[in-house]
Amino acid sequence: MAIHIDPSRPIYLQIMEEIKKRAVRGSYLPGAQLPSVRDMAREMEVNPNTVARVYMELEREEFIETRRGQGSFLTADTALIDRERTRLGLDAAGQFVRIIGELGLSTEQRRDIAARIGRAITRHIDDTTPSREG
Amino acid sequence: MAIHIDPSRPIYLQIMEEIKKRAVRGSYLPGAQLPSVRDMAREMEVNPNTVARVYMELEREEFIETRRGQGSFLTADTALIDRERTRLGLDAAGQFVRIIGELGLSTEQRRDIAARIGRAITRHIDDTTPSREG
Amino acid sequence: MAIHIDPSRPIYLQIMEEIKKRAVRGSYLPGAQLPSVRDMAREMEVNPNTVARVYMELEREEFIETRRGQGSFLTADTALIDRERTRLGLDAAGQFVRIIGELGLSTEQRRDIAARIGRAITRHIDDTTPSREG
Amino acid sequence: MAIHIDPSRPIYLQIMEEIKKRAVRGSYLPGAQLPSVRDMAREMEVNPNTVARVYMELEREEFIETRRGQGSFLTADTALIDRERTRLGLDAAGQFVRIIGELGLSTEQRRDIAARIGRAITRHIDDTTPSREG
DNA sequence: GTGGTCTAGACCACT
DNA sequence: GTGGTCTAGACCACG
Numbered sequence: 131m132a133i134h135i136d137p138s139r140p141i142y143l144q145i146m147e148e149i150k151k152r153a154v155r156g157s158y159l160p161g162a163q164l165p166s167v168r169d170m171a172r173e174m175e176v177n178p179n180t181v182a183r184v185y186m187e188l189e190r191e192e193f194i195e196t197r198r199g200q201g202s203f204l205t206a207d208t209a210l211i212d213r214e215r216t217r218l219g220l221d222a223a224g225q226f227v228r229i230i231g232e233l234g235l236s237t238e239q240r241r242d243i244a245a246r247i248g249r250a251i252t253r254h255i256d257d258t259t260p261s262r263e264g
Numbered sequence: 265m266a267i268h269i270d271p272s273r274p275i276y277l278q279i280m281e282e283i284k285k286r287a288v289r290g291s292y293l294p295g296a297q298l299p300s301v302r303d304m305a306r307e308m309e310v311n312p313n314t315v316a317r318v319y320m321e322l323e324r325e326e327f328i329e330t331r332r333g334q335g336s337f338l339t340a341d342t343a344l345i346d347r348e349r350t351r352l353g354l355d356a357a358g359q360f361v362r363i364i365g366e367l368g369l370s371t372e373q374r375r376d377i378a379a380r381i382g383r384a385i386t387r388h389i390d391d392t393t394p395s396r397e398g
Numbered sequence: 399m400a401i402h403i404d405p406s407r408p409i410y411l412q413i414m415e416e417i418k419k420r421a422v423r424g425s426y427l428p429g430a431q432l433p434s435v436r437d438m439a440r441e442m443e444v445n446p447n448t449v450a451r452v453y454m455e456l457e458r459e460e461f462i463e464t465r466r467g468q469g470s471f472l473t474a475d476t477a478l479i480d481r482e483r484t485r486l487g488l489d490a491a492g493q494f495v496r497i498i499g500e501l502g503l504s505t506e507q508r509r510d511i512a513a514r515i516g517r518a519i520t521r522h523i524d525d526t527t528p529s530r531e532g
Numbered sequence: 533m534a535i536h537i538d539p540s541r542p543i544y545l546q547i548m549e550e551i552k553k554r555a556v557r558g559s560y561l562p563g564a565q566l567p568s569v570r571d572m573a574r575e576m577e578v579n580p581n582t583v584a585r586v587y588m589e590l591e592r593e594e595f596i597e598t599r600r601g602q603g604s605f606l607t608a609d610t611a612l613i614d615r616e617r618t619r620l621g622l623d624a625a626g627q628f629v630r631i632i633g634e635l636g637l638s639t640e641q642r643r644d645i646a647a648r649i650g651r652a653i654t655r656h657i658d659d660t661t662p663s664r665e666g
Numbered sequence: 667g668t669g670g671t672c673t674a675g676a677c678c679a680c681t
Numbered sequence: 682g683t684g685g686t687c688t689a690g691a692c693c694a695c696g
Contacts, residue, residue, distance in 0.1 A: 155366050215367050223377055226360040227384045232289050233349050237386070243357050244382040250361045251374045274686060301669065311688045316669070333668050333695035423634050483635050491645055494628040495652045500557050501617050508653045511625050516646040518629045520639070542671065569684065579673045584684075601680040601683050 145174055145184045150193065153204055154215040161206035164194060267308060279308055279318045284327065287338055288349040295340035298328060413442055413452045418461065421472050422483040429474035432462060547576055547586045552595065555606050556617040563608035566596060 152158045164170070167185060171178040185202050188194040193210065196202045205211065230240065267282045269275055286292045298304065301319060305312040319336050322328040327344065330336045339345065364377065420426045432438070435453060439446040453470050456462040461478065464470045473479065498508065554560045566572070569587060573580040587604050590596040595612065598604045607613065632645065 151366070154368060156368050215369060216373065219364060219367055219369055219373065219377055222360055222363040223381055223384075226356055227381065229356040230353060230385045232285075233353055234288065234290055235349060235353055239350065239353065240385045243353055244385050247357055247361065247381050248378040250357075251364045251378050252371070276686080300667085302667095313689085314687065316671095317686090319669080330669065331696095332670080335668060419634075422636060424636050483637060484641065487632060487635050487637055487641065487645055490628055490631040491649055491652075494624055495649065497624045498621060498653045500553075501621055502556065502558055503617060503621055505654070507618065507621065511621055512650040512653050515625055515629065515649050518625075519632045519642045519646050544671080568682085570682095581674085582672065584686095585671090587684080598684065600685080603683060 141176055142180050142183045142187070145170075145176070145181065146187060148174075149184065149188065150214050151218065153193070153211055154218055158204045160204060160208050160211060162204050163200075164202045164204060166201060269308075269310075275310055276314050276317045276321070279304075279310070279315065280321060282308075283318070283322065284348050285352065287327070287345050288352055292338045294338055294342050294345060296338050298336045298338060300335055409444055410448050410451045410455070413438075413444070413449065414455060416442075417452065417456065418482050419486065421461070421479055422486055426472045428472060428476050428479060430472050431468075432470045432472060434469060543578055544582050544585045544589070547572075547578070547583065548589060550576075551586070551590065552616050553620065555595070555613055556620055560606045562606055562610050562613060564606050566604045566606060568603055 149158070149164070153160075158164060164185075165173065167178050167181045170184075171181045174181065185194060185196060189196050189202075192205060192207070193214070194202050194204055230243065235243070267278070269278055283292070283298070287294075292298060298319075299307060301312050301315045304318075305315045308315065319328060319330060323330050323336075326341070327339055327348070328336050329339060364374065369377070417426070417432070421428075426432060432453075433441065435446050435449045438452075439449045442449065453462060453464060457464050457470075460473060460475070461482070462470050462472055498511065503511070551560070551566070555562075560566060566587075567575060569580050569583045572586075573583045576583065587596060587598060591598050591604075594607060594609070595616070596604050596606055632642065637645070
């Protein structure tokens with residue numbers, strides 16, 4: 131399945147982000163082999179050269195490691211993955227706070243949303259949408 | 265200034281959302297006249313027919329009111345705008361929670377983010393921008 | 399005010415019908431002078447030749463009388479106007495019955511409508527639409 | 533066969549009415565597939581976009597259901613079709629009563645017409661076609 | 667000037 | 682094949 135690609139941002143950056151998300155989520159495990167350039171290109175429906183560039187950049191960031199003749203492997207450095215995880219979390223938080231700030235919500239509404247958020251993310255349950263939680 | 269348009273979602277829906285956001289933010293005031301179909305089309309860099317459809321749909325939702333030969337006006341019903349504001353807030357919260365849930369953060373990290381969010385949105389101050397702290 | 403003209407039926411026939419309706423309704427009184435060809439043409443927004451033909455046909459039916467140099471006059475024969483009135487009434491009734499017959503209404507629904515019609519037209523009050531009747 | 537189109541009312545409204553009439557008459561059966569947008573456009577001799585709008589509006593009223601890539605289908609909800617049938621019946625009745633009211637008929641004539649109407653629509657027989665009777 | 671409607675023709679996603 | 686969306690450009694009614 132190809133990710134959704136926004137043509138207005140460089141495709142290689144979008145694919146880099148996607149791979150980092152997968153690593154952070156655990157879809158790709160620390161030290162594990164990544165799909166080959168060709169396979170990833172097929173999956174993302176982009177040119178293999180684009181994926182090659184992605185892998186090169188990730189290599190430069192030491193996020194992945196490429197071994198000639200063997201393939202590319204996600205870093206085994208869990209601290210590095212964890213930093214990425216934190217960065218993505220803070221990014222999402224920053225973006226969310228910016229949106230909320232622009233809405234002109236009342237103090238009460240903001241307090242309410244903060245409470246919902248707190249409950250949701252400390253329980254791994256999203257209670258901002260209906261659920262059958264007890 | 266044209267908004268950024270994602271070609272994968274219908275343009276008319278994106279423009280509808282944009283207008284609602286502006287109303288919610290106060291860029292358009294309750295009861296005030298909106299740009300004419302033609303002007304909005306120029307601003308958004310789309311065909312006037314597309315904006316005509318947008319205005320028609322917003323009219324159906326009673327979010328705007330159209331007076332033949334005069335123009336289109338944002339609803340003066342602030343309760344309706346407030347409902348929209350709440351919806352946008354909950355949407356953003358839901359999306360944020362979803363992203364956070366996928367990151368595989370530790371309980372501690374999630375608790376920390378929830379606290380930052382709480383402080384940020386109840387104080388109108390964004391203290392969540394990425395920093396190099398430990 | 400021009401009547402609404404359906405371009406698919408001969409215009410002169412539509413204007414003939416319109417003049418008959420006015421006579422039957424009493425908008426034009428028996429024996430009274432009609433607008434001149436030129437005035438009627440202006441009113442109906444058609445070519446004067448068309449109105450001239452209309453007057454000629456109505457003259458042939460003895461529904462109007464044209465006096466050289468004086469103008470055209472509605473017949474003073476009230477029996478003739480009354481026959482026209484009856485014809486228009488039966489036409490409307492026939493058309494109505496045809497429509498009702500095509501709807502596939504239940505016996506009950508048809509009976510109900512017949513009752514409404516009876517009440518409405520024998521009292522000069524339309525009770526098929528909301529009214530403030532006592 | 534194209535329906536007769538009155539250029540003064542929006543075509544898309546007239547086509548909506550025509551489709552509803554056909555559903556009410558049983559020309560289109562509950563749940564059955566309607567002609568495709570393109571076919572209907574050919575039949576009605578209008579642009580496919582106009583029919584697309586018609587189908588969109590009927591979909592919004594839940595009078596038809598559209599399945600992407602498959603086609604459009606008349607609702608299977610016979611109660612909804614029945615409501616439409618009633619509406620059309622009352623509309624026709626209201627229009628008829630209005631015309632009759634404008635004719636200036638005598639009390640006797642109106643009573644007579646009401647009786648004819650009653651007999652005609654409760655027996656499914658049209659005995660109101662014009663005749664030369666006195 | 668405004669919005670409302672219609673046509674013509676294009677491209678897309680879905681099946 | 683289906684409907685959904687968009688553009689381009691026209692004409693209309695309203696004020």
